[in-house]
Amino acid sequence: MRLVVGMATFLDSFDIFSIAFVMPVMAPLWHLSPVQVGMVFSIGFLGQMIGSVVFGFFSERYGRIRALSVAVFIFAVATLLSALVQSAAQFEALRFIQGLGLGGHVPIAATYITEISRQAGRGRFVLLYESIFAVGNVLAAVICRIFLAAFGWQSIFWLSGVAGVLLLPFVMRLPESPRWLCARGQARYALDLVRGLETGKPQGPGPLPAPVHGGAAGCLHVPLFLPRDSLRLLLLTVPLWFALGLLNYGLATWLPIIYTRQFRLPVSDALDYSIIRSVIIFIGTIACSLAIDAIGRRKIVMGGFLCAALPLVALALMGSAMTAGWVFFMTLITSFFVAVLMLAVYLYTPELCPAQARGAFTGFNAAVLRFASMIAPGAVGLGMSHGSIAGVFMLFAAVGLMVSGISFVMARETRHLVM
Template sequence: MVAISAVQSSIDSSKIDEIVSRIERLPISGWHVKARVIIGVATFFDAFDALAIAFVLPVLVPLWKLTAPHVGFMISVGYLGQLFGALLFSWLAQRFGRVRAMVWSVLLFSLMSIGCAFAWDYQSLIVFRTLQGFGLGGEVPIAAVYISEITRAKGRGRFVLLYELVFPIGLVGAAVLGSWVVPNLGWHYMFLVGAAPAILALFMQRLLPESPRWLAVRGRDNEAEASISYIERETEKSSGKPLPSTQPIVTTRQQPASWSDLFGAQYLRRTLVVWLMWFAAYLITYGLTVWLPTIYRTVFHLPLALSLQYGLLTQVIGLLGTLTCALTIDYFGRRPWFAASFAGSAIALGTLWFIGASSPERVLAMVSIAFFFSSVLSIGVYLYTPELYPTRARAMGVGIATAWLRLASMIGPSVVGLMIGGGLENVFLAFGLIAAIAAVVTALFAIETNGRVLEEVSP
């Protein structure tokens, strides 16, 4: 952030205000949908690669004679790479631009997916998964920042979340392909499929203009003008209508980026709340769902194909939850949806602890209900977090917040691996209590951002 300050201190905020007003007059158009699709392809494979390990492990456990702690560490190590990747690529996005950072991250996780396909033992797969995690951790938060910055306030929740739906679709895609590819072709092919977006990375920078908001904040006025003019032309072309005249929206107070943009008087509460939301949501999401196929296989001794199908069904239920949220969040608002989702997960997991996890069907039913709600949170925080920080620090704010996702994703699977010997009920109770705490904190302390211009929420 210190490096940014010298640039920003000499910037006239009038250009930033102009860019904001021009973005806010843009209707959602075919160009916006095209941008969402291009980035969505990369995000689909990010999700696919993140979950692929869950459908590979039921084969690798007997093949490499892995223990439960081995499995937990294998799952967690990829998230260690994602933690550092989120921090690294958020800094790169703040320093070199959103689009360039996305290209680099996509290229990295695609190449490392090929490495995973050719792993020859447990240790080599650990290395490739860690390196792959750097790219996986960088792409999704920067994509969320970019989509938020090119979208006007009206309808932003629906538009961004319909893009974020690509991530759970990627999870479902991993489940669908995994349930067929792994038994029929072998585990190596799951990783080979995940390498596909390397081709997209070669063209992404030509297909997408840089965020005009970021360019203006960096003082690159000519490039900001070229970027917003391109978006305006494409919007007019796809809509077939002239754009309305610009109206003053906000008056920004340009200042250097600093840690006060995350921890100052205006931002500290929202930072702490959103960190808790990220940690709790993904502790539940990855702590349970990544383990599910292996639990069905090793605890309930279901056939491999049925174990994978049960995992697929849970992913489909989660997708329905995210779709429901995407279509209604601009009506109900962020805070009510998020608080209710944490509460729903807590009730489902608490019920499973109370009645006992005595059958795979009971586990499938209650965990799927919990996943319906936790999936809302998993994509909702990608909408919510960019809204909480100013453009000058948005990528860093989102990147550091997603580091809590990676920390939770490391801890969750390892906790399951350590606790599973004492009974599944204790695992569900622990996750249910965390969801209950997050529900209370979110309801009491989260701020509402629905329908507000980014610069109004975060000056």
């Protein structure tokens, strides 16, 4: 179950990072300016933002697996069609549609894995699944390094699209989340499903019985949200997810182009830098997976943002003395801690919310991340157009420092909570 859902997350990671490697090749073909390149990135994140909200509510009504299956289908079809485009306008339209699927399945997958895990060791269990995201990052860099030169940019979309089509039947056969069933008042159905998991014969989603209004015996009933609770949670989680969208996707989508346009490095050298960055991100995710149950969610979130921001402050202060080597080294440190944080919030956010709204709440916060992701490429593109890369780094650093302070004041520990 964890592997199948993880493969869906792998495809998300592979797509997000491969487009960063593909654009340095596609942009000259279509004579795209930095602002236009930023628009290509942003339109995909707009689709992901909408998909996060829509599929979050879809998963509450129809179940995690049905929502996940539809999202993977949309992603696979749009990705295959992306290999056939003839213009930037066609590509942007498909990036938006593809984004709907990507934005939908990532928060649902994180919620699902959280809901099938037990309290003891939940952090390690969930984050080892999330580490597949980092594997997609590494493979995106390696595959693009090989396939772009040998087979052209279309080959990247063929690979990703075919993988999505092959994955879909496995996703559709996954058993539904027992905790989602309990939230619908189907304790007996959930119990049968869990027994099937324990005997090695889990059921697929199948025909679900009608919900029992008002809960059922044996189900933990938690009020959805009290106004003060929802406000407190949003004041914490929205800044966390927004800052990560800005930091992660602002750097991931633009670093290869910064190397090639700002510092005149060959595309091959930019991809080599990206491969090293991807390996560091993978190390960060494994370190977070092994440490988060011992250290705790609060300390990792609070310290991670601080450590991610400080190298960007150093880059901004360099100004005109900035070199490709310094950018590579400093963003490598930032990328390590951002990778840790990206895993941590996908575990931490579902833990903060009761089961009755977990999918929708995680989906909403993922939409915040996608909104920030949509803004970030355009901001970097605008900064490059005006020669103010140092100013962009300072902006990103200020956001990271602010969120570290918010976490210090508002974050609470959840590692000992029973879901």
